[in-house]
Amino acid sequence: MDERAVNCVKMRDCPGCGCAKVVMEGSLMGYPLQRCTGCRLLAVSNPPDDASLQDIYNKVYVSGGLYQPHLKQLEEIRTLGASRQGFYRNHMFLKRFKPANGDRLLEVGCGVGAFLVAARNAGWMAEGVDLSEEALQASASVHGIPVHHGTLETVSLTNAPYAALVCWEVMEHLVQPSRFLARARELLSPGGLFVCSVPNEGSKVPRYVKQLGAASVPPIHLNFFDRQSLTRLFEQNGFIPVSVVSQKILWSMAGRSEHMVRWFFDQCLALVGITEGPHLFAVARSKSGAV
Numbered sequence: 001m002d003e004r005a006v007n008c009v010k011m012r013d014c015p016g017c018g019c020a021k022v023v024m025e026g027s028l029m030g031y032p033l034q035r036c037t038g039c040r041l042l043a044v045s046n047p048p049d050d051a052s053l054q055d056i057y058n059k060v061y062v063s064g065g066l067y068q069p070h071l072k073q074l075e076e077i078r079t080l081g082a083s084r085q086g087f088y089r090n091h092m093f094l095k096r097f098k099p100a101n102g103d104r105l106l107e108v109g110c111g112v113g114a115f116l117v118a119a120r121n122a123g124w125m126a127e128g129v130d131l132s133e134e135a136l137q138a139s140a141s142v143h144g145i146p147v148h149h150g151t152l153e154t155v156s157l158t159n160a161p162y163a164a165l166v167c168w169e170v171m172e173h174l175v176q177p178s179r180f181l182a183r184a185r186e187l188l189s190p191g192g193l194f195v196c197s198v199p200n201e202g203s204k205v206p207r208y209v210k211q212l213g214a215a216s217v218p219p220i221h222l223n224f225f226d227r228q229s230l231t232r233l234f235e236q237n238g239f240i241p242v243s244v245v246s247q248k249i250l251w252s253m254a255g256r257s258e259h260m261v262r263w264f265f266d267q268c269l270a271l272v273g274i275t276e277g278p279h280l281f282a283v284a285r286s287k288s289g290a291v
């Protein structure tokens, strides 16, 4: 990685487009941030190495109790045969893109497999990848869907190509999103779908994001996307953006009980499109040929 010291802060080439023209843009939780002047991506300048990240994740997710909702989903799969999916996962993807017979779908960051089960129920030949061995071991025998332990960049996948690759709330965690997208292109068939959601840095309702706590700031989140930088990320890495939209429904967000009037006001503004919600949902298609 090309690193250089600017004002005593080490910056790196943009992890989204590889551009060297990055400028400092403050810091968050003691981590300096840099913005690319080419694609606009805001990223942590000095992400921890892989070993440190593994420790950090264990602390925040396991000790911090963030694993609990996944156990609830697993119980729903066990007892009801499926766990309910959110509005956008249903409407941005499952209801919108129907698989042809035998079309394969790969979910990166599948956790206990709640979305994999929903995708299988919609007709996809589903398969998953996750970094959490515990989540995979706890769930594989419950849903019976093939799952692999590792990262997209390193795991061996013999069933490629896939017609769709889905990653919900994953790309904000990546040290190098461009490497992730390069691997996604290798695994997708030409024209294959890349579907993701990420937190929206362009959201005008930041207090909701703040209330999400330690799981949504560095070193857990390393990239901060808005609609423009996410669109550019696709264009720079061999994908054609199909849609990049911000969340317009804030039902699931924290804060509504303490600040009901303010929450209702935000909800109205988001519904009519005056403000952007705290998440982006995107669909892109893999280009054939070289980037």
Ligand SMILES: [Zn+2]
Pocket (backbone or CB within 6 Å): 014, 015, 016, 017, 018, 019, 036, 037, 038, 039, 040, 041
């Ligand atoms: Zn860039």
